[in-house]
Amino acid sequence: MVSLSKRTGQKEGYRAGYSEGYRLGGCRALIDRIPTEPPPYFNVKVMYVPQGFESIDEGVSSGLGKIVRECIVVRPEQVLEAALQQRPDIILVMNGLHVFPDDFQHSMTQLREAGFRTAIWFVDDPYFTEETPGLAQHFDVVFTHELSCVPLYQSVGVREVYYLPLGVHPELFTPLMAGPAYRSDICFIGNAFRNRAALFDELAPFLKGKQVRIIGGYWERLARYKELSPFIHSGFIPPAETVKFYNGAKIVINLHRPTQSGDDNRNSLNLPGRSINPRTFEINACGTLQITDIREDLSHYYTPGIDIETFGSVQELKHKISYYLSQEDQRRSIAQRALQTTMTRHTYVHRLPELLTLIEAQRLN
Incomplete structure (x- = not known):
């Protein structure tokens, strides 16, 4: 004979499972109804240097792969050698903090002097502003997800500074049955x-x-x-x-x-x-x-x-x-x-065209 507490637990589990399934079905139906338009295409070769945070790095590299001619992902310690071999049109660095080697800034200076177009996207602002202004000066273009930091980077002589929020990697962050x-x-x-x-x-x-x-x-x-x-x-x-x-x-x-x-x-x-x-x-x-x-x-x-x-x-x-x-x-x-x-x-496929448009517009001027 099934006890009252067990029957109650079974009913609660059924209700929770039904509610979760109903939620998931509604979310998936909504996503299916969203019109899909082809993203803009940029005829450029981009070298992406990740910061080591999977949810951001995979979203950015996946998003770039959908909208540029070629996207190459290299580790920070490889960037100088890889850029000289691969000859990208744009080098995009994510954050430039925490996992980057001590000589990274010198490498970026060398690449700028060699004529490469370089950009960095700060995504830990304003929590490391004792370090980021010095780092920003080694790049042609600086993006920050924090409004309060735009004047900071302008004040240290960076001519191209833009506020640009991050986005989401929809292949990772998506409705699913959690259990x-x-x-x-x-x-x-x-x-x-x-x-x-x-x-x-x-x-x-x-x-x-x-x-x-x-x-x-x-x-x-x-x-x-x-x-x-x-x-x-x-x-x-x-x-x-x-x-x-x-x-x-x-x-x-x-x-x-x-x-x-x-x-x-x-x-x-x-x-x-x-x-x-x-x-x-x-x-x-x-x-x-x-x-x-x-x-x-x-x-x-x-x-x-x-x-x-x-x-x-x-x-x-x-x-x-x-x-x-x-x-x-x-x-x-x-x-x-x-x-x-x-x-x-707000996916990276929505956000990255703005980033590339700003980089390209300044490069062509």
């Missing part, structure tokens, strides 16, 4: 910067009784770590796992890291964070409701209350979590509009 192991009411993925630890410490009583996942490093910083520890998965997870957790969540919280100089940042200029992070696009590409803190340029890409939700205080966040957990249809509608906006405007 029971990835389901949650509320999910947050990221390191425990001080503002994030403070947020979850304040949320702790509210989160009791909910299915919560907090994934990332340094969460031992929490003052209420013991209370929240059942929700925490410490350490890095690969992008393919991140996608599953986003898909399995009813709500994903996005909270940008603080910009003040300190243990976690090298931003002694204390430039503010005005622009959204790549995670904003990645969460929305999974067809899951995102509730994010507000950055100045958010409304350029999404419309709060239509294809994303926002919060300005812990109290507002708690209110919106409670509301959307109880309103499945509305939660799903906003998430699907977010998916549509992302897939029609």
